[in-house]
Amino acid sequence: MRAFLESGQSGLAAAQRWVPLIPAGITLTTARSGPSAETRRPHRALESSQHRLPRERVRLLAPVGDPEKVICVGLNYRDHCLEQNVKIPKEPIIFNKFPSTIIGPFDDIVHPEESSEVDWEVELAAVIGKKGRHIEESSALDHVVGFTVANDVSARDWQMRNGRQWLLGKTFDTFCPLGPALVTKEAVADVHNLRIRCSVNGQLMQDSSTSQLIFRLPKLIAWVSRFVTLVPGDILLTGTPPGVGAFQKPPVFLKRGDEVQCEIEELGTICNKVV
Numbered sequence: 504m505r506a507f508l509e510s511g512q513s514g515l516a517a518a519q520r521w522v523p524l525i526p527a528g529i530t531l532t533t534a535r536s537g538p539s540a541e542t543r544r545p546h547r548a549l550e551s552s553q554h555r556l557p558r559e560r561v562r563l564l565a566p567v568g569d570p571e572k573v574i575c576v577g578l579n580y581r582d583h584c585l586e587q588n589v590k591i592p593k594e595p596i597i598f599n600k601f602p603s604t605i606i607g608p609f610d611d612i613v614h615p616e617e618s619s620e621v622d623w624e625v626e627l628a629a630v631i632g633k634k635g636r637h638i639e640e641s642s643a644l645d646h647v648v649g650f651t652v653a654n655d656v657s658a659r660d661w662q663m664r665n666g667r668q669w670l671l672g673k674t675f676d677t678f679c680p681l682g683p684a685l686v687t688k689e690a691v692a693d694v695h696n697l698r699i700r701c702s703v704n705g706q707l708m709q710d711s712s713t714s715q716l717i718f719r720l721p722k723l724i725a726w727v728s729r730f731v732t733l734v735p736g737d738i739l740l741t742g743t744p745p746g747v748g749a750f751q752k753p754p755v756f757l758k759r760g761d762e763v764q765c766e767i768e769e770l771g772t773i774c775n776k777v778v
Contacts, residue, residue: 504567504685508632508648508735515648515687564607566651566685567630572737573600573679574727575626575655577669579742580715586745595718595726598669600655600679600740608652608682608773614759615675618658621757621777624743625701625709625765627694628653629720630685631737636728643724646733649687650694652773653740654680654701654765659749659756681738683771691769695719698768699744704761708751711744713767 507514577596578584584591606612614621632648656679662672688694695716701709718726723739748755757763757777766772 505569505571505736508567508630511633511735562607563609563683565605565681566683567681567736567738568602568605568607570602570605570736570738571734572731573602573604573740574731574737575599575673575740576718576723576742579717580711580744581717582711582715583743583745583747584717586750591717595723597727598673600670601674603676604656604674604679606677606680606775608680608771608775610680610775611677611778612654612656612680612757612763612775613675613677614757614777615658618660618672618675619756620659620749620754622657622659622748623701623703623708623757623763623765624655624657624747625699625767626653626655626740626743627697627699627713627767627770628681629694629724629739629741631724631733631739632735634732634734635724636732638725638728638733640721640725643721644688646724647688647720648735649685650691650767650770651681651685652683652765652767652770653738654763654773654775655740655743656680656757657747679740680765680773680775682773686770697770698766700766701746702764702766703748703755703757708748709744709746711746713741715744716741 575598578592628651629647630649631646633646635646658672662669665671695713697713699711699713759777761777764774
C-alpha cells in the first residue's frame with residue numbers, strides 16, 4: 504500500500520479507472536453506456552456474480568499495514584478532557600505506536616500477559632498521501648489521501664509506568680486495529696463532523712463527534728511536520744472521545760473473550776475479539 508500511495512495522483516487515477524464509483528441512482532446498465540471497454544470490465548465482473556466470496560472466506564487486512572510512522576495525539580477531544588477534569592491542552596500532545604501494532608479490521612487483539620488494564624480508544628485515523636515538511640495549515644489536507652477507523656488499544660498500567668512515557672503502554676503487538684477501508688477524502692462530506700462510537704460486548708461505551716476535536720487535522724499536520732517529514736502511508740491517529748474503560752466508575756478493562764466494535768460515520772466499522 505505504501506508503494507501505491509507513493510505513486511500519488513496517477514496511482515489513484517488508475518485505481519478509479521478499474522473500480523469506478525457509480526453515483527446513487529445510476530444502474531450498471533446505464534453506466535456502461537459511457538465508459539470505455541476497459542473501464543467496463545469491473546462492471547461485467549460484478550454482474551457475473553462469479554467474483555464474489557462469502558465474508559467468512561475472506562480476511563481483510565489493514566488498509567495500510569506497513570507505514571513508516573504511526574503518530575498519535577493525546578487529550579484531543581474536549582469532552583474527553585472534561586471527563587478527566589483536565590485542562591484543554593494549548594498545543595497537541597504527540598506520541599507514537601510502532602507499526603508492529605497494526606492488525607486488520609476483524610483480527611484478534613492479543614491481551615498481553617504483562618497487563619491487567621487493557622483499554623479501548625476509538626479514533627479517526629488520517630493517512631498521508633503526499634510528502635511534506637513544514638506544511639502550512641492552509642494546504643495541510645492536500646497531504647491527506649483519506650481516512651479510516653482505528654482502535655488505539657492501551658495498557659493503562661504500562662502507560663502510567665516507565666516515567667509516564669506512554670510508548671510501552673501503547674505499543675504491544677496487535678494494539679492498533681485499522682479499517683475496514685481507506686476512504687478517500689473526497690468521499691467524506693465533513694471529516695470534522697462525524698459520529699464516532701465504540702461498543703464493548705454490544706454495550707455502547709463511547710459516543711461523540713469529531714466536531715469535539717480540539718486540534719483539527721490541518722493544525723495537527725502542520726504541527727507534526729515541524730518536527731518530522733510526513734511521507735505517504737504515515738498514519739495519524741487524532742485522539743479519542745470520552746468513555747474509555749479507565750474512567751468508568753469503577754474502571755472497566757478488557758478481558759479475553761470480549762468483543763470491541765469501533766465505528767465512525769461514513770468510514771465504516773471494525774470489530775475485534777480479545778484473545
